[in-house]
Amino acid sequence: MAAGGLPVELLSNSFDFLSTGELLVAQRVCQKWRAAGRDNPTFWRDINLSTTSLTGVALFRERLYHKTDAMVRVTLALQEAWHRDSVVADILPLLSQHLERMDSLHLSFHANVDRDVYDVLVSREAPHLRTFHLAFLVNDDQLYAANIPPTLFARTARLLRTIWLSGMDLPAELPEAFRHVITVTLCLTSKIWHTMPLGFLATFPAIRECTIVGGAVFDAPVLAESYYRDLLQPLDVLRVSLLGGFPAHVLHHPELAHVRRIETDDLRQSTVDVLLSHLDLDLSVTVRFQHGEHKVDAAFESVFISRMSGKLRKFDARLAWYLQYPSDVACLGLNIPEVQCRVASMTIDVRLCARIAPTIPPLPMCTVLVLEMATAADLLQLVATGMRFVCPMLHTVVLQSTSATIHCNPFALAAFLSTTLRRRDIGLGRLHIELHGVEVDNNVLDLASLADISCI
DSSP states (O other): OOGGGSOHHHHHHHHTTSOHHHHHHHTTSOHHHHHHHHHSHHHHTEEEEOOOSHHHHHHHHHHHHHTTTSOEEEEEEEOSGGGHHHIIIIIHHHHHHHGGGEEEEEEEEEGGGHHHHHHHHTTSOOTTOOEEEEEEEOOTTOOOBOOOOTTGGGGOOTTOOEEEEESBOOOSSOOGGGTTOOEEEEEEOTTTOSSOOHHHHTTOTTOOEEEEEESOOOOOOOOOHHHHHHHHTTOSEEEEEETTOSOHHHHTOGGGGGOSEEEESOOOHHHHHHHHTTSOSSEEEEEEEGGGOOSTTOEEEEEEEETTTOOEEEEEEEHHHHHHSOTTTSOOSTTOHHHHTTEEEEEEEHHHHHHSGGGOOOOTTOOEEEEEESSTHHHHHHHHHTOOEEOTTOOEEEEEESSSOEEEOHHHHHHIIIIIEEOOOSSSOOOEEEEESEEEOTTTSOOTTTOEEEEO
16 A cells, blocks of 8 residues: 555554654645644644754744644753844744733743743733743853743743743742642752742742742842741742752751652752751651663662651662762751651662662661662672661562563572571561562572572
């Protein structure tokens, strides 16, 4: 069958798996493919532009006008100073005409068009907008873009819940369009910010999730108590990733303990100690690679959850950096004696454990240990490190596959049980081993004398 003879339904379903670039290429096959491609949501719904070429702007215009009665998601990434003429003459007029039907808008411009961008954004309502990202790139000789105007979106964006801001000064008056925003991300630059902008954040009446990333914030200003109370009391999630670390005046404020979830990459022991002091007894700890990575400099995390209150504290690091510094600078929390006595269960990636083995301390109250494995060789490598899990109260060990079923070497498991684990034998009964996605051939070696083993 010729390409043009494929049924329209089959074409449409196939085009769903194509990227925008692949879809544009497919439209060149024939008129039928062009029509089917233009009707695919990839063509008319998610519209992006990162060039000011005549062809790029023409395609951007064509995609915007293809379904003028449908909601669209627009991304503009034009951060070069020389983009200015085309942005002002060609792009912003199109943005103004279609602003009212956008449910997602991501804008990234050079700061030399800040006033022009604001003129467009205050000219129309955005009744369907749910997500708004605005970033301005500044030059070395420019401090920042102008303030966000209080009349943004003609004061109307009733569905707006998520904003991401970078490169501009923040207004003293909260734009009316931000009144219902729940999730706020601020990307700070060292040119603008020397303090954490609590005053601005505290003006969001509906804020529940806040992320602050970027430049150094070193100052500890004297702020009104209401700023801390208005921001921290209703907050569910706070993420802080600043070159200067977690701001001390926020870290040591009593209201911070009420935030349910806090994440940071500040691993100084003074910071980790304070954040973990917010958690009750009976802690569950997870230490694993992020996104399934396990490279030399892979990102990993340690997550502490209080099983009584549900509060969570998460610490992010990169493996090469973590191994380079002493524990007071690169602290995962497990080296703090007060924390060790409160850990009731721990889940750890075996590949990561083999690399950070010296930093795993005795856990006197840990009763459950979960080891995540990707391959059968992981357990062998762990045993080869000579590390010890010293958990006197341990009664259950879970070996869990993170991928397909693993056929575990029974001799490696026996070595793990007899040498790697250290528990109290008197008064605890037999050790229970649960295998999740892991198979062991008991016919080769009798493991029943070491523990009770069950496959789940």
